[in-house]
Amino acid sequence: MKKNVIFIAGMRIEVCCVQTVIAGSGAAGLAAAKELYDQGIEDICIVTEHINGGTSRNTGSDKQTYYKLSLSGGAPDSVYKMAETLFGGGCMDGELALAEAAGSVRHFMGLAHMGVPFPQNRYGEFVGYKTDHDPMQRASSAGPLTSKIMTEVLQKEVEKRKIRIYSGWQIVRILHENESVQGILCIKNGSRRMTPEFKIFRSNDVIYATGGPAGIYEDSAYPECQHGASGIAYQAGVTGRNLTEWQYGIASVNPRWNVSGTYMQVLPRFISTDKEGKDEKEFLEGWFPSREDALKHVFLKGYQWPFDARKSKDGSSRVDLAVYQERVEKGRRVFLDFRNNPWKCPIESWQLCEEVSEYLTKAEACFGLPWERLQSMNSLAYEFYLKRGIDLKEDRLEIAVCAQHNNGGMAVDLWWQTNIRGLFAVGEAAGTHGIYRPGGAALNAGQVGAGRAAAFIASKKELETKSDLSHACIPQIETALKTAISVGKNQNEKTADEWISILKKSMSEAAGPIRKLSEIRKLLGRCEDLLEHFDQKVGIGKKGIGQVFVLEDMLYVQKMCLSAMLDYVEHGGNDRGSAIYPDICLQKSAEQIEEKQRKLEGQVQEIKLIQDGRTQAIWRKVHPIPYDDHFFENVWKGYRINKNIM
Template identity: 50%
Template sequence: MEGKYYMELQWFQEQTRRYRLNTVIVGSGAAGFNAADQLWSLGQRDIAIVTDHVKAGTSRNTGSDKQTYYKLTLAGEEPDSVGEMAKTLFSGQCVDGDLALCEAALSAQCFLKLVNLGVPFPRNRWGEYVGYKTDHDPRCRATSVGPYTSRYMTECLEASVRGKGIRIFDKMQVIRVLSDGKRVCGLLCLDLDMAGDEKERYVLFQCENVIYATGGPAGMYADSVYPAGHYGASGLAFEAGVKGKNLTEWQYGMASVRPRWNVSGTYMQVLPRFYSTDGQGNDEREFLRDFFDDPYEMMSKVFLKGYQWPFDVRKAAGGSSIIDILVYMERCKGRRIFLDYRGNPCGGQVDFGRLEPEAQEYLNRAGACFGTPIERLKHMNLPAVEFYRERGVDLEFQPLEIALCAQHNNGGLSIDAWWQTNVEGFFAVGEVSASHGVYRPGGSALNAGQVGAARAAQYIAVRRTEAVGENGAFEAAASRALAWAEELAEQALDGKAAGTDWTSVRELWVQAAIRMSRFGAAIRSAEQIGMALRETERALEQFGRMVQAEGIGDLWRVFRLRDILISQQVYLSAMLDYISHGGKSRGSALYTNLSGKKPDERLPEEFAFCLDDGGLGKMVQEATFKDGRTEFCWREVRPIPRDDDFFENVWRGYRENGNVW
């Protein structure tokens, strides 16, 4: 039987479709398209994009009240420089200085490329690209083309890629990264259009380089503002030996759940009414009133959420982030949370003179000291109303369901200054890469994705142009991966084994995502994280024996869920390791610490915390997933480089090696 099985597997491998390419770009967001476009512009033709859905992803399908792009100042008299911008990025804690310098140095180049491709960033009549201040920004470096900035970017970059004839393999879900732990050699994909055909189900890509642009691991969370259909694929990278970095650092904030969208900016500044119901929509209650004695203090805190949208533990005690905590607490009771724009909080009219000065002044200058929240929203930002109406939610007549949601991972896969990981030939760009730290200026993620793509493309075009040839490591890795995929698919599709507890893949996914949102999101405690980790490890250990696909249409979910569980295991382990190293509450995470203080004495003990003092701000936590367990090491951040920039020396280096070393 073993010989027969081996012969069948060998035949199957030989018959499996395969492609040989120098570089495969995984992902079709703004970072992925830019990587392909840059490679082509640098002379690389042996490339292709692989994506599970070319029109899906965060870049194309998400945004905010005024989605921001962060770059070097290009207007006015206010001084700025590459060095100053690098210092701003570096100051976010746990940031490697070489990455900060690269993001600052290439920000103007990448921004102006987008302008030339047709992204309509605004400029004044003299040609200056004017800006505004965003969070954690000492200059007016931010700019925007409205709520769909990243969509414009993605569409313009896609048009450029298609105009060059770069091949795109759509409906290809990567299910295994092929490597020996030191060097990448290819990918195994599930062809989503051919999943029902056992002979055509899998596709192999042999390559020298992979540019991974899969976005953040959004599938881990139930409460998520990432667009439906964006899941990430970080677990596959961890499994291939790629290190994680700063995995504990996320941004969470209030967002609507259907559709998924940040309720920042004017959605909060018009002072909507918050209420909760039971699971069936009954028992309506303005739960914030239970906490605030003064309704105008409550409304002022709601107003500030427009400016201070992400949950920030520094603003929990006496600040606007108390609203996030109260929403989280109410949802943990099994209740649903709604924003209601039809009537004012507490009923009746708002006495705007009783609001805190910042809210009062803003609404007065906006001419919005009147009426109901929906009337104020239509006056201040009519497109914000039209956005939801176009998606089936008319704020004039119905409430908007919200939750405290995962929004952005500041950590990710560990990279060097060329966005290459510790696995040779494997590059990570966009949100999947860890170029940020604890805090970052709003909009810096869009710039980081463009810069990372440009850096990876430049390195490959100079240093990694070799053609793909016969490779024994690839053949061995492909054989193992195909055997594994076939076995897992057979187990999931071929019925329930006697005496084994099977659970549908959809149910397992829901359980895992809810567990992560409850114990591994904005509010964290060592005890609960440990419990969640043990349950996740158990699910992974028993995965092949317990996961059940309801049909061939569920097969993609089986592979995706396994990736998500690996990501959850690594991320939860990172949180426990951070706590064990004395890590305290920082950024968008509150770690329960009973020796600390609660933001308010009326809150449960779960919300007692000690605020981080920056003691670990110059350290980076890196994670390695190996043999089903996660190992950690800590290192100091790499400083901002101080090179000899004597022109003749730089010019010579550029002529000789393109400044790639």
């Protein structure tokens, strides 16, 4: 690796020159590094805030899912069928759906080969189960920590190949000229107020695998250590796609963990209290015609985890609405109570619906208290909290309706390249999904995208590593240095840590699963004002200078998402996916709403920052699934010429 030094604004900055830099060390980033190396691109390095950071490494769920083409049993499946399922989620481009379906087996088998223990039966079939939004049984799982295991095996492969990892470097700018990437600017973790340490990675290509924009909501199921870096990309002019589309659902807040599956099927009690934990009340009853109906929908929540606008009027998503109202509207704290049965009535006294009673009877769990049923049906789920200091037979579990995944993100083409040449977004940073996606499709998309970006880079004719940095990058670097110097001098303003907690809370209140237009407008105004006067209004807090750039990144993401939401509504958008917009029903008739919503079906929203910090959104037709030439001789010929990469 060539290195040199430049001086900007009196600061000495080391420049490391490589062919490709991979930003982020989650499942997608590590896969991209391995794929690049295996395709002959060895002059690469990984730059990450922390090798053990990110969502893949630090999260999971009851049974964390990986989605792929069926590899067992007799039910017919095909690449096109899987592409149609992905595409059927709405607002997902057909070529991406096809590529994710086509690449799924290769990457799944690769992971299995590297040691991810996806279960096989005695004949070697990788058996599957049905996950949400899945018409087949395409899902597999290596247990609650599938994505963590993926990062572990992938890291071993990266280490075997001696790929250099720079851990402890936070990306603060994407450097670019004429819509072409030049590298990234990073700040060292723990940099001191007056002497921050910066480093530039100059590269022909950047694979951006910095994960989802996890830090913008207070009520969040993402791990605390992950905040993402999508805002920096939007600041550099990358187009965002489907930024309105998120997944929210009920999760415990400390520790952050989805309370799906058995946690709901054992029928815990839902209670709320005042801020001090007193004045305990059960609150579900008013949301359902009867207690039995409430219990049925709590049970269904087990496998209908994400909040779904379609289930919010008479389905299981009323449970999420009830939790949301207690916590956000009434300002109370909400808990699951496994110590007592709902309404403190013994289970034997309930008239449970057939589905629930049959399930609990089959599972030999139609007895006792919720924690006893949980221990009997899924002792690992009980022990998960025990290991983290919460004994569900004695303690209440605090919950909220939390952001868990951004289906949208940076807009990419068939090779996961963004509108900035040489800048590829893979994993959750990329916005390849639409309104709904099958559970497990995120992990598949991360692996497929990493492979395709690597293949595209490896196919380039000019691979010589560049070391000169264009003049256009100097002002981009200067803005970051200026911010670091200016905020270092601010004493009396709110610190970055304080701003972050204020804005996250507002985001959860205004623009989570329930989107309130006037509050969204207010919050957008606040974000824009703070961005405009950033260097004067932000000070350095306990978490140091790095946190100032976390705030800056978060502000850009909030601005883009809030602008996308307002634009969506202006174009007639209404309740869909994991969000509802209650104000719209008050303003328009049901017919008007339906007509406008129909017009939006099959349309994709893309949004980017333009001059003066304004955003510009466009709507275009969703691309259909392509039906390509399948005549073998032709495909082979093209493959021999350029591997059909074009």
